[in-house]
Amino acid sequence: MQGKATSVSQKACRASLSARELLVYVTPRRLLMAASSSNQQEARLKNERLRRQAIDTFKPYGMSGEQGEMLLFVLAESLLKLPQLLCKMDLKTDREMHFHGLDGVHCGPGSGPDELAIYWCESKVHKDLDRALSEAFDGLKPFLLSAGAGDSDKRRELALLDHYMDLADSELQKLILDSINPHSAAFNRVSWRGICLVGFDYEYPQKPNQVRQDEFTAKVKAVLPLVDKSVNRRLVQRQRSPKTAMLKRLP
16 A cells, blocks of 8 residues: 655644544453443543543654554554454553554455455555565565464464454454464464555645646656556565555555
8 A cells, every 4th residue: 555654743643533543543442342331421431531541652752653553553444344453552561662563463354255364464654665665565574475373473463362352242253363373273264464554755745736736636646657566566576466466545
Protein backbone atom coordinates (compact mmCIF):
# COMPACT_ATOMS: atom_id res chain seq x y z
CA MET A 1 0.00 0.00 0.00
CA GLN A 2 1.25 3.46 -0.59
CA GLY A 3 0.11 6.99 -0.02
CA LYS A 4 1.35 10.44 0.83
CA ALA A 5 3.21 11.01 4.09
CA THR A 6 3.42 14.50 5.50
CA SER A 7 4.84 15.85 8.74
CA VAL A 8 1.53 15.52 10.51
CA SER A 9 1.54 16.05 14.24
CA GLN A 10 0.40 13.28 16.54
CA LYS A 11 -2.57 15.38 17.61
CA ALA A 12 -3.72 15.86 14.03
CA CYS A 13 -3.30 12.16 13.31
CA ARG A 14 -5.47 11.25 16.28
CA ALA A 15 -8.09 13.76 15.21
CA SER A 16 -8.41 11.99 11.84
CA LEU A 17 -9.62 8.83 13.58
CA SER A 18 -12.78 8.32 15.54
CA ALA A 19 -12.52 7.97 19.30
CA ARG A 20 -13.89 4.45 18.95
CA GLU A 21 -11.15 3.37 16.53
CA LEU A 22 -8.47 4.74 18.84
CA LEU A 23 -9.98 2.88 21.80
CA VAL A 24 -10.21 -0.44 19.93
CA TYR A 25 -6.62 -0.14 18.68
CA VAL A 26 -5.12 0.53 22.11
CA THR A 27 -7.51 -1.19 24.50
CA PRO A 28 -8.03 -4.97 24.93
CA ARG A 29 -11.53 -6.04 23.94
CA ARG A 30 -12.18 -7.56 27.37
CA LEU A 31 -11.94 -4.06 28.90
CA LEU A 32 -14.17 -2.56 26.22
CA MET A 33 -16.75 -5.28 26.79
CA ALA A 34 -16.64 -4.74 30.55
CA ALA A 35 -17.24 -1.02 30.07
CA SER A 36 -20.14 -1.53 27.67
CA SER A 37 -21.85 -4.00 30.02
CA SER A 38 -22.37 -1.28 32.65
CA ASN A 39 -25.36 1.02 32.84
CA GLN A 40 -25.32 4.11 30.62
CA GLN A 41 -23.76 6.50 33.14
CA GLU A 42 -21.12 4.02 34.33
CA ALA A 43 -20.34 3.04 30.74
CA ARG A 44 -19.73 6.68 29.85
CA LEU A 45 -17.37 7.16 32.80
CA LYS A 46 -15.49 3.90 32.13
CA ASN A 47 -15.09 4.69 28.43
CA GLU A 48 -13.78 8.16 29.28
CA ARG A 49 -11.16 6.62 31.59
CA LEU A 50 -10.21 4.16 28.87
CA ARG A 51 -9.96 7.01 26.36
CA ARG A 52 -7.55 8.93 28.62
CA GLN A 53 -5.49 5.81 29.21
CA ALA A 54 -5.37 5.21 25.45
CA ILE A 55 -4.04 8.71 24.76
CA ASP A 56 -1.43 8.32 27.50
CA THR A 57 -0.14 5.17 25.80
CA PHE A 58 1.21 7.11 22.81
CA LYS A 59 4.47 8.99 22.71
CA PRO A 60 3.59 12.60 23.55
CA TYR A 61 5.69 14.40 20.92
CA GLY A 62 6.95 14.00 17.37
CA MET A 63 6.65 11.38 14.68
CA SER A 64 7.52 7.98 16.14
CA GLY A 65 6.02 5.46 13.73
CA GLU A 66 2.98 5.04 15.97
CA GLN A 67 0.89 7.21 13.65
CA GLY A 68 1.51 4.86 10.72
CA GLU A 69 0.80 1.82 12.87
CA MET A 70 -2.52 3.30 13.95
CA LEU A 71 -3.48 4.04 10.33
CA LEU A 72 -2.48 0.48 9.42
CA PHE A 73 -4.88 -0.79 12.08
CA VAL A 74 -7.71 1.32 10.60
CA LEU A 75 -6.89 0.02 7.11
CA ALA A 76 -6.95 -3.62 8.26
CA GLU A 77 -9.83 -3.58 10.74
CA SER A 78 -12.17 -0.88 9.45
CA LEU A 79 -11.60 -0.98 5.68
CA LEU A 80 -10.57 -4.60 5.05
CA LYS A 81 -12.72 -5.96 7.92
CA LEU A 82 -9.89 -8.05 9.39
CA PRO A 83 -10.07 -8.13 13.21
CA GLN A 84 -6.98 -7.43 15.27
CA LEU A 85 -5.72 -10.50 17.12
CA LEU A 86 -3.11 -8.90 19.35
CA CYS A 87 -3.35 -5.50 21.08
CA LYS A 88 0.35 -4.65 21.20
CA MET A 89 -0.11 -1.11 22.47
CA ASP A 90 -1.44 -2.56 25.72
CA LEU A 91 1.91 -4.35 26.21
CA LYS A 92 3.88 -1.10 26.35
CA THR A 93 5.48 -0.38 29.73
CA ASP A 94 6.81 3.09 28.85
CA ARG A 95 4.95 5.59 26.69
CA GLU A 96 8.29 7.00 25.48
CA MET A 97 9.28 3.62 24.05
CA HIS A 98 8.04 1.99 20.87
CA PHE A 99 6.81 -1.61 20.97
CA HIS A 100 9.02 -3.99 19.02
CA GLY A 101 8.37 -6.69 16.47
CA LEU A 102 5.66 -6.58 13.83
CA ASP A 103 3.24 -3.66 13.78
CA GLY A 104 0.09 -5.75 13.92
CA VAL A 105 -1.52 -9.17 13.52
CA HIS A 106 -4.98 -9.60 12.01
CA CYS A 107 -7.05 -12.52 10.79
CA GLY A 108 -9.69 -13.31 8.21
CA PRO A 109 -11.15 -16.10 6.09
CA GLY A 110 -8.81 -17.88 3.69
CA SER A 111 -9.43 -18.81 0.08
CA GLY A 112 -10.70 -22.33 0.74
CA PRO A 113 -13.44 -23.70 3.00
CA ASP A 114 -12.52 -23.57 6.69
CA GLU A 115 -9.17 -21.97 5.82
CA LEU A 116 -7.80 -19.37 8.22
CA ALA A 117 -5.73 -16.44 6.98
CA ILE A 118 -3.31 -14.72 9.35
CA TYR A 119 -2.06 -11.28 8.29
CA TRP A 120 1.31 -10.07 9.54
CA CYS A 121 1.39 -6.27 9.29
CA GLU A 122 4.14 -3.71 8.75
CA SER A 123 3.92 0.08 8.47
CA LYS A 124 6.77 2.20 7.13
CA VAL A 125 6.60 5.95 6.58
CA HIS A 126 9.65 7.69 5.10
CA LYS A 127 10.38 10.63 2.86
CA ASP A 128 11.81 8.19 0.32
CA LEU A 129 9.46 5.63 -1.27
CA ASP A 130 12.21 3.11 -2.08
CA ARG A 131 13.43 3.01 1.51
CA ALA A 132 9.89 2.62 2.88
CA LEU A 133 9.10 -0.23 0.47
CA SER A 134 12.36 -2.05 1.14
CA GLU A 135 12.01 -1.86 4.93
CA ALA A 136 8.35 -2.94 4.87
CA PHE A 137 8.95 -5.93 2.60
CA ASP A 138 12.13 -6.96 4.42
CA GLY A 139 10.22 -6.84 7.72
CA LEU A 140 7.57 -9.24 6.41
CA LYS A 141 9.83 -11.55 4.41
CA PRO A 142 10.84 -13.96 7.22
CA PHE A 143 7.22 -14.27 8.34
CA LEU A 144 5.94 -15.15 4.87
CA LEU A 145 8.76 -17.21 3.35
CA SER A 146 10.10 -19.19 6.31
CA ALA A 147 8.86 -22.74 6.72
CA GLY A 148 6.93 -23.89 9.77
CA ALA A 149 7.29 -21.74 12.88
CA GLY A 150 10.21 -19.94 11.21
CA ASP A 151 12.97 -18.03 12.97
CA SER A 152 13.05 -16.63 16.49
CA ASP A 153 11.11 -13.48 15.53
CA LYS A 154 8.20 -15.45 14.12
CA ARG A 155 8.22 -17.85 17.06
CA ARG A 156 8.11 -14.88 19.43
CA GLU A 157 5.10 -13.37 17.64
CA LEU A 158 3.33 -16.75 17.79
CA ALA A 159 4.09 -16.95 21.51
CA LEU A 160 2.64 -13.47 22.05
CA LEU A 161 -0.51 -14.53 20.24
CA ASP A 162 -0.73 -17.63 22.41
CA HIS A 163 -0.41 -15.56 25.61
CA TYR A 164 -2.27 -12.36 24.77
CA MET A 165 -4.70 -12.97 21.89
CA ASP A 166 -7.61 -10.59 22.28
CA LEU A 167 -10.92 -11.65 20.70
CA ALA A 168 -14.41 -11.16 22.06
CA ASP A 169 -15.45 -14.68 21.00
CA SER A 170 -13.79 -17.25 23.27
CA GLU A 171 -14.78 -20.21 21.05
CA LEU A 172 -13.36 -18.54 17.94
CA GLN A 173 -10.21 -17.62 19.87
CA LYS A 174 -9.71 -21.26 20.88
CA LEU A 175 -10.01 -22.38 17.25
CA ILE A 176 -7.50 -19.79 16.07
CA LEU A 177 -5.06 -20.63 18.85
CA ASP A 178 -5.22 -24.28 17.85
CA SER A 179 -4.62 -23.37 14.20
CA ILE A 180 -1.50 -21.28 14.89
CA ASN A 181 0.00 -23.86 17.27
CA PRO A 182 3.07 -25.21 15.40
CA HIS A 183 2.46 -28.64 16.95
CA SER A 184 -1.11 -28.81 15.65
CA ALA A 185 -2.10 -30.43 12.34
CA ALA A 186 -4.21 -27.35 11.60
CA PHE A 187 -1.03 -25.22 11.52
CA ASN A 188 -0.21 -26.49 8.02
CA ARG A 189 -3.59 -25.31 6.74
CA VAL A 190 -3.11 -21.66 7.75
CA SER A 191 -2.67 -19.14 4.93
CA TRP A 192 0.08 -16.74 6.03
CA ARG A 193 -0.33 -13.30 4.45
CA GLY A 194 0.97 -9.78 4.88
CA ILE A 195 -0.32 -6.22 4.86
CA CYS A 196 1.96 -3.22 4.34
CA LEU A 197 1.09 0.42 4.76
CA VAL A 198 3.80 2.47 3.04
CA GLY A 199 3.85 6.25 3.26
CA PHE A 200 6.17 8.63 1.45
CA ASP A 201 6.57 12.32 0.71
CA TYR A 202 5.36 13.89 -2.49
CA GLU A 203 5.54 17.44 -3.83
CA TYR A 204 2.40 18.59 -2.08
CA PRO A 205 1.39 22.27 -2.50
CA GLN A 206 2.50 24.32 0.50
CA LYS A 207 -0.02 27.15 0.06
CA PRO A 208 -3.78 27.24 -0.67
CA ASN A 209 -4.68 27.52 -4.36
CA GLN A 210 -1.02 27.18 -5.38
CA VAL A 211 -1.96 24.42 -7.82
CA ARG A 212 -5.36 23.59 -9.26
CA GLN A 213 -6.81 20.29 -8.08
CA ASP A 214 -7.01 18.82 -11.58
CA GLU A 215 -3.36 19.72 -12.24
CA PHE A 216 -2.21 18.11 -9.00
CA THR A 217 -4.32 15.01 -9.62
CA ALA A 218 -2.80 14.65 -13.09
CA LYS A 219 0.73 14.89 -11.66
CA VAL A 220 0.00 12.21 -9.07
CA LYS A 221 -1.56 9.87 -11.66
CA ALA A 222 1.52 10.26 -13.85
CA VAL A 223 3.75 9.06 -10.98
CA LEU A 224 1.67 6.03 -9.98
CA PRO A 225 2.90 3.67 -12.74
CA LEU A 226 6.47 4.28 -11.51
CA VAL A 227 5.35 3.47 -7.97
CA ASP A 228 3.74 0.23 -9.18
CA LYS A 229 6.99 -0.76 -10.90
CA SER A 230 8.95 -0.13 -7.68
CA VAL A 231 6.55 -2.33 -5.73
CA ASN A 232 6.64 -5.16 -8.28
CA ARG A 233 10.43 -5.04 -8.57
CA ARG A 234 10.89 -5.39 -4.83
CA LEU A 235 8.38 -8.23 -4.64
CA VAL A 236 10.30 -10.18 -7.29
CA GLN A 237 13.59 -9.47 -5.52
CA ARG A 238 12.10 -11.00 -2.37
CA GLN A 239 10.80 -14.11 -4.14
CA ARG A 240 7.19 -13.00 -4.28
CA SER A 241 5.18 -12.71 -7.50
CA PRO A 242 3.43 -9.36 -8.16
CA LYS A 243 0.35 -11.45 -8.98
CA THR A 244 0.09 -12.40 -5.31
CA ALA A 245 -0.10 -8.76 -4.18
CA MET A 246 -3.09 -6.44 -4.06
CA LEU A 247 -2.13 -2.78 -4.40
CA LYS A 248 -4.45 -0.16 -2.94
CA ARG A 249 -3.66 3.55 -3.12
CA LEU A 250 -4.78 5.90 -0.37
CA PRO A 251 -4.81 9.69 -0.99
